Amino acid sequence: MRVLNRLLPLLAVAYAAVALTDLLSRTTRPAAELAVGVAGTLVLSATMVLAPRVPLAALLTAGATITIESAVHADVAISPAATLVSIFAVGRLADRRRALVGLAAAIASVLGYYAFSPPGSPAELVSTLAAYGAFWAVAYAWARRDEEAERARRADRALLLAELRTQMARDLHDIAGHTLNVVVVHAGAARLSLDAAPDTSRALLRQIESVGTDALGDLDDALGMLGEPAAELRPTTVGLADLPALVRRFAGSGVDVTLTVGLATDAEAQGRTEREAYRIVQEALTNVLKHAAPCTVRVEVVTDGGDLVVTVTDDGSGPEPDWAPGRGIAGMRERAARLGGTAEAGPDPEQRGFRVRARLPLTAPDRRP
Structure with missing residues (x-):
């Protein structure tokens, strides 16, 4: 987890670079949508860095951001992927109640994102939900294993x-x-x-x-x-x-x-x-x-x-x-x-x-x- 924490700033910068390149390459996009997209990208990058410190808050913020981006059609294709860091952090670092709240918020954000997106393949929605669930499940199991180990040590x-x-x-x-x-x-x-x-x-x-x-x-x-x-x-x-x-x-x-x-x-x-x-x-x-x-x-x-x-x-x-x-x-x-x-x-x-x-x-x- 410490290695991941050190890599998060680099990951956030890489995400921002890809997302901004995608946004700015679309010259026909209205200025308002472009502004929302840029702001959303910066917010999502920040949640990736802050997720280990405030995992649930970062996830709620990331989920709301991708939903708003989708609602005003300012999203980029990799926006949902930025939320994976917060999902993993919630499952790994939050207590049981907050981890479950985070899982529900992640599912809601995916449904909200695709509700405002142009109609697509159901398989895409299912695969995104599966990815979110898998990231959360692995992190949650890891955290519970550590809890059991700590209880045994105590x-x-x-x-x-x-x-x-x-x-x-x-x-x-x-x-x-x-x-x-x-x-x-x-x-x-x-x-x-x-x-x-x-x-x-x-x-x-x-x-x-x-x-x-x-x-x-x-x-x-x-x-x-x-x-x-x-x-x-x-x-x-x-x-x-x-x-x-x-x-x-x-x-x-x-x-x-x-x-x-x-x-x-x-x-x-x-x-x-x-x-x-x-x-x-x-x-x-x-x-x-x-x-x-x-x-x-x-x-x-x-x-x-x-x-x-x-x-x-x-x-x-x-x-x-x-x-x-x-x-x-x-x-x-x-x-x-x-x-x-x-x-x-x-x-x-x-x-x-x-x-x-x-x-x-x-x-x-x-x-x-």
Whole structure:
């Protein structure tokens, strides 16, 4: 369409040159008819240039012009052809209602033109109507196809934004929940040891400061995305390399964490898989701190074929008989499911305590975010 827009001025000049040559070559035509013909030619040339900007107005003007030219016998043979540009522009650029109005106006202009013209072959009228209809139909179908494509893009964008909001909600839940639980436990331990073991209290306070600083950075990353264009939105980036730092946050909290990461030499997890594995471990450790401390926890991250298997087990008292999974466990399952994996959480079948196990594909389906 942009190429056509650039060509329209040249097309209008070419039309005017042909039409004016035809008009001026007829020396027997009355001066009044000649004036109307020249004026009509200039108007039709202008509608060709203006059609992309004001398609319906250009078409109505062009249709009225060729009808008036025909009524005073000042038309030239190619006058109806000049209207084709406006017809195409109406079908391509106008909304549905205006496009239909434009089609009706085009048909009316053809009928008006031939009503005042000398009797001719019916085939000429039919062929002109067919040309008008074909130009309009092609342009209209093109416009509707673009509308459908735009609707699909908007739907994809809405889906992406919804997925990103869900992802951000999970991240914020994990970041805030984990941080607050660690801070509360460390703060309580620091208060209890303040008099008897001030060095321990100071170490715990430093740990609180470190955890809070890390959390602020994560929150800045997450909240900073709110001001970014949708195409640039991405969840916060963490991975398996960040697990040792995560484990160190639990020092002095009553949760003794042992971390084992054993990846096959040829295994390489996608960034999304690493991020979800990290968040699952983070949520599992936070739940241990809330419900099972003091206890010992084993965190194992290993590869099994084409999967990354994350297991977090503790030797705490285990859940109550009537326990039910909360938001955190639901979030783990959602994270795994988004990658085409699975996550299970419940009483450890091998010992007293609780177990979380997630199986995530190393190469996840290409879904955003």
